[in-house]
Amino acid sequence: MRILVVEDDEVAAEYVRKGLMEVGHVVDLAGDGELGLEMAKSADYDALILDRMLPKRDGLSLLTALREDGDTTPVLILSALGEVDHRVEGLRAGGDDYLAKPYSFTELLARVEAIGRRVDPSSVTTKLKAGDMEMDLLARTVTRAGKKILLQPREFRLLECLMRHAGKVVTRTMLLEKVWDYHFDPQTNVIDVHISRLRAKIDKEFDVPMLHTVRGAGYRLQD
Amino acid sequence: MFASVKRLFKSTAFRLSMIAASLFALSSLIMLGYIYYATVISALNQVDRDLQDELEELVTVYHKLGPDELNKIIIVRMLQPGSDMKYVYEYRGQPTGNLNTQPTFTDKKEWNLVKQINEFRNTPSRKFTYQVDEFRGDEKTTTTHRARGQFRQISDEAKLFIARDVEPIMAPAERVRRALFVSVALALSLGVLSGIIMSRRFSRRIGAFNRLAKDVRDGDLKKRIKRNNSGDELDILAEHLNSMLDHIDRLMQAMRYAGDSIAHDLRSPLTRLRTRLENAGSEIEDEAARDALLSASQDAGELLRTFDSVLRIARLEAGERREMLVELDPKPLLDDIAELYEPSCEDAGLDFALEIVGKHKIRADRGLLSQAVSNLVENAIKYTPRGGAITLRLRKISSGRTEISVTDTGLGIPLEDRQRVKERFVRLEKSRTKQGSGLGLSLVEAIADLHRAEFELSDGPGDAKSELPGLRAALIFPKFQRS
Incomplete structure (x- = not known):
């Protein structure tokens, strides 16, 4: 992906760039809001990482200007203002996701x-596929290698979230947000417990495990 | 009715005007009392002195000139025009005088001159009444006049009683006395009336101050008092109060801005630190070094989370988000929490039950309330040993309020620590071995406050096997009112 990072903290921006480049993305940096808006308009990016507090032009106004221009580039807003109301503000301004500092x-x-x-052009999907696992979103059924797997509603949504991001890391916080709609971090390993139950249902009877734990990060469903 | 009278008596304005009325009544009492004294008492004293002088003079006449001469002088004086003097002179049982009716002494019914003289020899002057007949044409009216008189036994054969009609003095005295009572009664009743009016007016204005104070205390710093621009003390107080609130509001905004800036300024380098550690950890080959770096990065994460919680609590305590509360049914919220934690409980060897009794409606924020309940459930899981039980309960309590409670059979919290654990960073000795920041219950308390709910900690049902007291943590919501 080609990603634009708009962040005034040079060290943080450099680390983000380095990290993203290591996993194969192309990254451009912009140090202030004006430059960020200019660059976002002039090139076609796959995603934007946008800090809320920026010199010259703040992140939200940049985003609003971009959206008014008809630009639908997905935007991840970064901010030290991690409160839910700020999150709502950010999403309302046209952000696609919101990540509060500190983030890993x-x-x-x-x-x-x-x-x-x-x-993805196939944005309206009714079927998800990962490896030999298939999920029918309308019939609410899951099969692996042709074998039907019975899931509780919440387990279904958990698996759906993992399958939508198959092959990528999904963090515990993301799961809590997307599956439970909670925007706080529980102190206990409550997500791990749910994952291990799901794992028992989808991996136990098969030779190759699909659901992997990524240490210090989250989970990944093998594609 | 009774309550409103009681409230009236408690009102400062009413009390003040009652004091003013009493002072006014007292001063008019003193003033009129003085007028009464000047016009009546001193006049009567003068009468008594005149009687005394007259009596002495007549006694001298008797001794120097003899009883007949005295008789003559008395007759002359009686006949003097305009004289209001009354005389009764008895010599050898032979009376002379112009007191033609029987005098009535207030304490004696019978008129017996001899007896009176003997009895009241030492009294200088006595008051009495007698009948006066007045003729207007053929019509005769009889009126009672007041008079003062004095006796004297001059010798064994002669007795003398002289008196003076004091009706001309007493009639205005009566009027003065009546004026006195009327003015005192008027002063008092006007005082009560003005007290009521004043206290109404005053309490209306003070009420506005009280409402403002309450709203501000509840977190609405934008409220201001409406001034009437009269420039009186209350208006000036309102002006000062408003400017004070403006100032506080500015300070709060500055603080919030500073808080946000600190959050931004401190969290950014901390994030960098963590990213640096993380990156270094993923690059390094040495297993031990990598583990050390990763756990250092996790520690940094922990630090950031604690910092985040403190900021969160501070923001909640400022009450800013109260307007975000919406009407909701807590049941689905608790269903979600139960669904989230049931597997964790099972893994920890705990019985988990969700009990929902009745239909409920509360004013709440889903996210915050979920966090509070989740904190309570996590606490219960953390401090209840294997084999115990946790119950998440939703019910109505006697006053019609909704209560969400988490009951466990775990370690419990001693009575003396129950208030303390709600404070920030307070952790009880026995919980030190467990992970945690000591902010969980403070956050629950702050969330409860925001919802105007009470957060209560009490003993649980206890566990016969483990002999642990258990803990019952309850959030009691105010009765739902449609806004």
């Missing part, structure tokens, strides 16, 4: 890749 790079990566994929 894996969290950032997972989220950027998640929004970057959203512009």
Whole structure:
């Protein structure tokens, strides 16, 4: 993906760029809001990482200007203002996801890749596929290697989220947000427990495990 | 009715005007009392002195000139025009005088001159009443006049009683006395009336101040008092209060801005630190070094989370987000929490139950309330040993309020620590071994406050096997009112 990072903190921007480039993305940097808007308009990016507090032009006004221009590039908003109301403000201004500082790079990566994929032309899908696993979103059924797997509604949504990002890391926070709609971090390993139950249903009877734990980051469903 | 009278008596304005009325009544009492004294008492004293002088003079006449001469002088004086003097002179049982009716002494019914003289020898002057017949044409009216008189036994054979009609003095005295009562009664009743009016007016204006104070305390810093621009003390107080609130509001905004800036300025380098550690950890080949770097990065993450929680609590305590509360049914919210934590409980060897009784409606923020309940459930899981039970309960309590409670059979919290654990960074000794920042219950308390809910900690049902007291943590919401 070609990604534009608009961030005034040079060290943080450099780390983000380095990290994203390591996993094969092309990254441009912009140090202030004006430059960021100019660059976003002049080139076709797959995703934008946008800090809210920027010199010259703040992140939200940049985003609003971009959207008014008809630009639908997916945007991940970064901010030290991690409160839910700020999150709502950011999403309302046209952001696709919101990540509060402090974030870990894996969290950032997972989220950027998640929004970057959203512009797939086949955006209205009724069937998801990962490896030998298939999910029918209308019939609410899951099969692996032709074998039917029975899931509870929440397990279904958990698996759906993992399948939509198959092959990518999905963090615990992302799962809590997307599957449970909670925007706080529980102190316990509550997500791990749900994952291990799901794993018991989808991996136990098969030779090759599909659901992997990525240490210090989250989970990945093998594509 | 009774309550409103009680409230009236409690009102400062009413009390003040009652004091003013009493002072006014007292001063008119003193003033009229003085007028009464000047016009009546001193006049009567003068009468008594005149009687005394007259009596002495007549006694001298008796001794120097003899009883007949005295008789003559008395007759002359009686006949003097305009004289209001009354005389009764008895010599050897032979009376002379112009007191033609029987005098009535207030305490004696019978008129017996001898007896009176003997009884009241030492009293200088006595008051009494007697009948006066007045003729207007053929019509005769009898009126009772007041008078003062004095006795004297001059010798064994002669007795003398002289008196003076004091009706001309007493009639205005009566009027003064009546004026006195009327003015005192008027002063008092006007005082009560003005007290009521004043306290109404005053309490209306003070009420506005109280409402403002309450709103501000509840987190609405934008409220201001409406001034009437009269420039009186209350208006000036309102002006000062408003400018004080403006100032506080500015300070709060500055603080918030500073808080946001600190969050931005501190979190950014901390994030960098963590990213640096993370990146270094993923690049390094050495297993031990990588583990050290990764756990250092996790520590940095922990630090950031604690910092985040403190900021969150501070923001909640400022009450800014109260307007975000919406009407909701807590049942689905608790269903979600139960669904989220049931597997964790099972893994921890705990019985988990969700009990929902009745239909409920509360004013709440889904995200915040979920976080509060999730904190309570996580606490219960953390401090309840294997084999215990946790119950998440939604019910109505006696006052019709909605209660969400989490009950466990775990370690519990001693009575003396229950208030303390709600403070920031307070962790009880026995929980030190467990992970945590000591902010969980403070956050629950802040969320409860925002919802105007009470956060109560009490003993759980206890566990016969483990002999642990257990803990019951309850959030009690105010009765739902459609806004």
